Amino acid sequence: MQATDLPFTRDLVLIGGGHTHALVLKRWGMSPLPGTRVTIVNPEATAPYSGMLPGHLAGHYKREALDIDLVKLARFAGARIITDRAVALDPLAHRISLASGTQIGFDTASIDVGVTSWMPDVIGFADHAVPAKPLGPFASRWRAFLDQDGPSDVAIIGGGVAGVEIAMACAHALRQRDRPAKVHLVEHSVALSTLPDRSVRRLRKAMRDQGVTLHENTKIQRVTEEGLETDSGMIPARFVCGAAGARPHPWLNDTGLSLKNGFIEIAQTLESSEKDVFATGDCAHMVASPRPKAGVYAVRQAPILFDNLRASLSGQRPSRQYHPQADYLKIISLGKKAALGDRYGITCSGPWVWRLKNRIDQTFMNKFRDLPALSAPEIPRDHAAGLDDLLKGKPLCGGCGAKVGQPALRAALAGPYGTDALPGDDAAVVEIGNTQTVLSTDHLREMVRDPIAMTKIAAHHALGDIWAMGATPHAATANLVIRQASSRIATRVLEEIMTAARDVMRDAGAEIVGGHSSQGAEMTIGFTLLGRCERKPITLAGARSGDRILLTKPIGSGLIMAAEMQGLAQGDWVAQALSRMTQSQRAASNILRHAHAMTDVTGFGLLGHLHNICINSQVNARLVLHAVPLMTGALDLAETGLRASLHDTNRMIMPELPKDALHDLLFDPQTAGGLLATVSADDAPEVLESLIDAGYEAADIGEITSAATQQRLQISVV
Numbered sequence: 001m002q003a004t005d006l007p008f009t010r011d012l013v014l015i016g017g018g019h020t021h022a023l024v025l026k027r028w029g030m031s032p033l034p035g036t037r038v039t040i041v042n043p044e045a046t047a048p049y050s051g052m053l054p055g056h057l058a059g060h061y062k063r064e065a066l067d068i069d070l071v072k073l074a075r076f077a078g079a080r081i082i083t084d085r086a087v088a089l090d091p092l093a094h095r096i097s098l099a100s101g102t103q104i105g106f107d108t109a110s111i112d113v114g115v116t117s118w119m120p121d122v123i124g125f126a127d128h129a130v131p132a133k134p135l136g137p138f139a140s141r142w143r144a145f146l147d148q149d150g151p152s153d154v155a156i157i158g159g160g161v162a163g164v165e166i167a168m169a170c171a172h173a174l175r176q177r178d179r180p181a182k183v184h185l186v187e188h189s190v191a192l193s194t195l196p197d198r199s200v201r202r203l204r205k206a207m208r209d210q211g212v213t214l215h216e217n218t219k220i221q222r223v224t225e226e227g228l229e230t231d232s233g234m235i236p237a238r239f240v241c242g243a244a245g246a247r248p249h250p251w252l253n254d255t256g257l258s259l260k261n262g263f264i265e266i267a268q269t270l271e272s273s274e275k276d277v278f279a280t281g282d283c284a285h286m287v288a289s290p291r292p293k294a295g296v297y298a299v300r301q302a303p304i305l306f307d308n309l310r311a312s313l314s315g316q317r318p319s320r321q322y323h324p325q326a327d328y329l330k331i332i333s334l335g336k337k338a339a340l341g342d343r344y345g346i347t348c349s350g351p352w353v354w355r356l357k358n359r360i361d362q363t364f365m366n367k368f369r370d371l372p373a374l375s376a377p378e379i380p381r382d383h384a385a386g387l388d389d390l391l392k393g394k395p396l397c398g399g400c401g402a403k404v405g406q407p408a409l410r411a412a413l414a415g416p417y418g419t420d421a422l423p424g425d426d427a428a429v430v431e432i433g434n435t436q437t438v439l440s441t442d443h444l445r446e447m448v449r450d451p452i453a454m455t456k457i458a459a460h461h462a463l464g465d466i467w468a469m470g471a472t473p474h475a476a477t478a479n480l481v482i483r484q485a486s487s488r489i490a491t492r493v494l495e496e497i498m499t500a501a502r503d504v505m506r507d508a509g510a511e512i513v514g515g516h517s518s519q520g521a522e523m524t525i526g527f528t529l530l531g532r533c534e535r536k537p538i539t540l541a542g543a544r545s546g547d548r549i550l551l552t553k554p555i556g557s558g559l560i561m562a563a564e565m566q567g568l569a570q571g572d573w574v575a576q577a578l579s580r581m582t583q584s585q586r587a588a589s590n591i592l593r594h595a596h597a598m599t600d601v602t603g604f605g606l607l608g609h610l611h612n613i614c615i616n617s618q619v620n621a622r623l624v625l626h627a628v629p630l631m632t633g634a635l636d637l638a639e640t641g642l643r644a645s646l647h648d649t650n651r652m653i654m655p656e657l658p659k660d661a662l663h664d665l666l667f668d669p670q671t672a673g674g675l676l677a678t679v680s681a682d683d684a685p686e687v688l689e690s691l692i693d694a695g696y697e698a699a700d701i702g703e704i705t706s707a708a709t710q711q712r713l714q715i716s717v718v
Contacts (some may be wrong), residue, residue, distance in 0.1 A: 008485040010107045010313045011492065013096060014079075015086045017047035017070045018112035018551060020280040020391070023302035024309070025070075026367055029077040031182055033310050036698050038079035039104065039450075041096070045071050045083055045571035049137040050295055051361045052331035057142055057169035059176055064570075066139075068368045071571030075564060076371045080449035083575055086113065088293045091274035094592075102452060102499070105492045110278040110305060115293065117245035119157065122242070124223035129157070129240035132166060138241065145239045146173060152181030155228050155237035157220060158244030159187025160194070161332055164203055166243055168335030171210040184235050186215045186228060188244075194292070198347045199332075199340060200624075206334045214655040224267045230635060246282055246293045260285040268321035270305050271696060276312055280305050296328045316664055333358040371567060396608060427465045427529075429537050436533035438464035443479055444525020444671065447561050448578070451482070455497045455525055456582045459504035461672035462527040464600035467589035468675055470538040471531035473508045476501075478515030481524040497525065508586055515579065535593070538677075540616035543597040547704040549621065550595075550682035552588045552696045553674025555606050556634025558644035562638050573633030580631060580697075581672040587694045591687060592677045601673035605650045607666040609676055610715060614704075620714045623702040625662055635661055636667070644669050665718070678704055 014021045016041060028038060046067035055061045074081040088097035089109065096104050103698035106619070117131035130141045152174055156167045163185055171183040185191070185207065191214060192200045205215060219231040227237035248262030258265040263285035270278045281298040291297055301322050308318035329343045331353060339354040340347065427440035440463040448454050466473045478501055482493050494517065505512055510529065521533060560577045563569035585600070592598060597613050604612070606628065614621050638661035650667035657663045674696075679687050691698035708714065 005007050006034045008483065009035040011037050011039065011105060011489060012309060012313055013039045013041065013104060013106040015041050015089070015096065015109060015111045016113035016281075016283070017042035017044075017068065018114050018281040018283075019049070019298045020114040020302045020305055021028070021110065022047060022068050022070070022073060023299065024110075024306045024367060025073045025079060026371075027034050027306045029073075029371070029426055032078055032551055033313055036313050037485075038074075038077060039082060039106075040070060040074050040079055040084055041082045041098065041104075042070055043083065043085040043099075045069070045081070045575035046134055046136070047578065048139060049361070049365060051364065053135055053139065054165040054169040054335075056139060056339055057166060058172045058333070059393040060337060063139060063143065065365070067136075067272050067571075068365070069565065069571040070591065071569070072371060072567050074409070074449075075567045077392070078449075080451075082450055082452065083578075086111075087251050089257075089277070090158060091256055091272075094276075098601070101657050102496075104496065106276075108276045108278075109310060110270075110280060110309060111272075111283055112279070112281045112298070113249055113250075113283050115282045116249060117158075117242045117244065118247060119242045119244065122157075122220055122223060125240075125242060128223045128225055129163075129242055129390070132158075132162060132241055132243040133246070137602070142170070142239070142241075146177065151238045152179045152237075153227070153237045154181060154239045155186060155241070156233055156545075157186040157228075157240065157242045159185055159189075159191030159194065159214070159216065160243070160245065160275075161330070163187070163243040164192060165205065165333050166241060167212045168207060168210045169333060170239075170241075171212050172335035175211070179701065182236075183210075184215060184228075184237060185212055186218050186220060186230065186235065188219055189217060191216055195330075195342065196345055196347065198345075199221075199342045201645075202347060202349055203332065203334075206338075206340070208300045210335045248283060252283070255447045260287070262616075269308050269318045270301060270322060271308070271318060278309065278312075284660070285325065285332070286322075291324050294328065294330075297324050299430060300324070314367040329361075331441065333357070366590075367508050374493045375714070382698060386633055397597055427471070429469070429530070429533070430500055430608045434473075438466055438469050438471040438531040438533060438537060439529070441479075441528040443524055443525065446523040446525075447565070447671065451493050451496045451523060451525075452500045453578060453582075454523060455500040456504055457672050458525040459501055459527060460582050460584060461602065462529055463504075463508050463510075464491070464585055464602065464672060464675070466529050466531040467585040468538070468598050468600040469531070469533065470589060470593055470595075471533045472534065472600070473505070473510035473529055473531045475513045475530045476505050476510050477528045478512055478517075479526040479528065481520040482517065483521070483523055495681060501527070503527060504582075504584075507584065527609055534674045538595055538598040538601055538615050540597055542595075543613050543617035543621075543678040543704045544680075545619060545704055546681050547596055547622070547678035548681050549610070549653075549702040549704065550592070550677050550679060550684065550688060550691070550698060551601070551606070551629065551674050551701050552585065552592075552677075552698045553583065553601070553670075554629035554631045554634075554697050555601065555668055555673065556631035556637075557581055557671050558646070558669040559634055559637050559642065560631060561666070562644040563642055566642075569637065573631070573637075576632050583674055588675050588696055588698075590689060592675060592679065593681050593692045594683065595677035598675055598677040601648060601670045601676050603650075603669045605647075605667040605669055606676070607715065607717075608650050608653060611653050611713075613678065614708065614713055614715060616709055617704075618713075620705045620708045621716075622705045623666075623715060623717045624631060625666075625717050627699055627701045628666070629697050629699045630665060632666060636670075638662070638665050653704075654715065663717065674698075 052066035084098040264279035339350040
């Protein structure tokens with residue numbers, strides 16, 4: 001048994017994806033502590049590296065170059081990632097509250113949430129400016145501004161090192177785009193007051209060379225749509241950035257932890273005032289040896305934090321201490337590919353300093369780009385015939401990628417009963433009293449390590465069968481298998497699952513009325529649903545010649561999640577796929593209530609489910625390949641040759657189609673996929689517009705062409 005297969009007995013929660021936590025996750029993947037369930041909580045699937053931000057703003061690096069992919073890192077570390085923002089921590093109850101309303105428990109926690117440059121005391125800042133930190137939203141806003149036409153004047157609030165770097169980077173980027181603009185740097189006192197005079201002189205000259213106008217001893221009265229109102233007059237600006245100092249996140253004030261000016265006080269072991277709660281990076285204040293906020297300290301705290309977290313989780317006293325260096329090499333970007341270096345009062349500048357900085361930054365980022373490949377279990381030397389063929393090439397996917405293929409299902413359904421060998425509708429229709437009742441059951445094998453996300457996916461997936469028949473969900477039972485764990489961890493997991501399940505079901509109009517749970521080798525989550533039909537159920541057998549074929553969600557989830565299991569999918573792709581899988585089909589089902597035939601696209605892939613409509617309706621169809629919407633990243637992954645584990649079986653229904661990336665995606669098994677419906681050609685434009693207005697990435701992907709029989713069914717892909 002591998003270490004990652006052992007039961008969980010302790011919960012470690014890393015709050016924030018800062019540099020220290022990223023390095024801890026990398027170390028954890030190399031040397032995990034058996035019995036520990038690791039969770040990383042961060043608002044985004046990626047965490048930008050601050051050292052490369054000025055270079056990105058200036059245009060020297062693409063955005064992806066400075067993003068640490070937390071999804072890949074979490075998969076490598078055997079951790080679950082929750083893309084959410086912490087808003088509270090109760091060290092006594094050992095609970096963390098998230099912005100979504102979710103609560104998660106912990107035995108040991110570490111906080112690495114950085115700081116913010118938000119300026120709540122400046123009138124108009126919230127409406128007309130963007131803080132430099134958090135870095136991710138700021139970088140996105142800047143790139144959007146660069147792509148706009150019109151006035152380009154920029155104002156940076158704060159004349160410290162960060163403000164100076166940002167101002168020169170912005171000036172360089174605008175000049176490279178031939179956009180005439182003025183860049184203003186506004187400081188309420190004297191700029192660069194923490195640096196030696198020699199460095200200050202060089203930086204002031206560099207700003208003049210870049211065309212940055214410095215406003216010192218200038219008080220800002222308000223931020224408006226036109227720029228900054230100051231005590232010295234109006235400074236026109238269409239883009240305003242706040243870079244004046246580092247402020248702690250307000251929610252830390254209510255944690256009960258000892259704080260220094262809002263920052264968490266930590267000992268040399270990186271422990272806070274409360275046992276089992278650690279803090280690191282810019283959000284922390286080192287009591288014994290205070291230092292300015294700088295990434296170099298966060299990076300060097302990582303091995304100390306790693307060892308002390310392991311000690312805490314092992315029931316031992318954390319003992320390793322962090323002793324920060326007295327000074328460090330400060331390298332300040334000058335907009336163009338040049339930089340200034342300062343240490344121990346020695347100052348140097350020029351392109352070679354930028355090259356040195358670039359080498360240091362790339363070396364750091366390579367720690368996360370070059371993760372060791374996730375290895376598949378070794379096949380024993382002596383094994384039954386066919387085992388190597390079954391396991392060769394790809395691991396078994398989770399979600400619908402783990403379903404039994406259509407040929408096996410047909411054979412099983414045919415059995416000795418003499419029934420039709422074809423899979424039928426999404427759910428069974430039973431008349432109870434005078435009410436048409438729809439019954440369905442579905443469950444999913446673990447595809448993400450987070451029980452909360454997995455529950456939401458499984459619930460939406462199960463609801464899809466009810467929505468596809470035009471029914472209204474009424475009641476549900478939960479069928480759960482969770483990984484073996486201690487009683488405390490099992491209780492937390494079940495609380496997370498049931499809270500998420502109730503939220504989804506209640507939003508759909510249903511209540512969970514019972515269920516069953518057990519422990520096993522891996523997590524499996526399923527639901528049995530009862531729905532009611534106020535009108536005739538929509539089945540597979542109603543499509544008519546001339547109907548348009550509508551799809552309510554893009555495809556590609558099977559491939560993206562298969563890639564995620566192997567550490568090959570970009571975090572942003574995974575986050576977007578999860579968001580689409582957990583998008584409710586309630587409104588779409590209502591909009592499509594007059595569809596002639598409908599199903600939800602799941603394990604058999606888009607073509608497999610269209611094939612089922614055509615067979616049951618005895619029609620032919622024409623599918624427009626380039627009209628089919630794809631999830632971000634799906635085509636990129638398909639072009640590498642990667643496929644979900646059920647793909648080859650799905651392809652057996654139409655083996656004659658070309659074997660290329662686009663055609664292969666038509667057979668990709670979907671989890672919680674979109675509704676696939678046929679509607680009259682006259683109604684289709686209005687229905688499609690309504691779906692798009694309701695927030696669906698819906699598309700018209702083809703038409704029902706003519707009547708057919710099962711023996712001469714034809715689906716053409718053009």
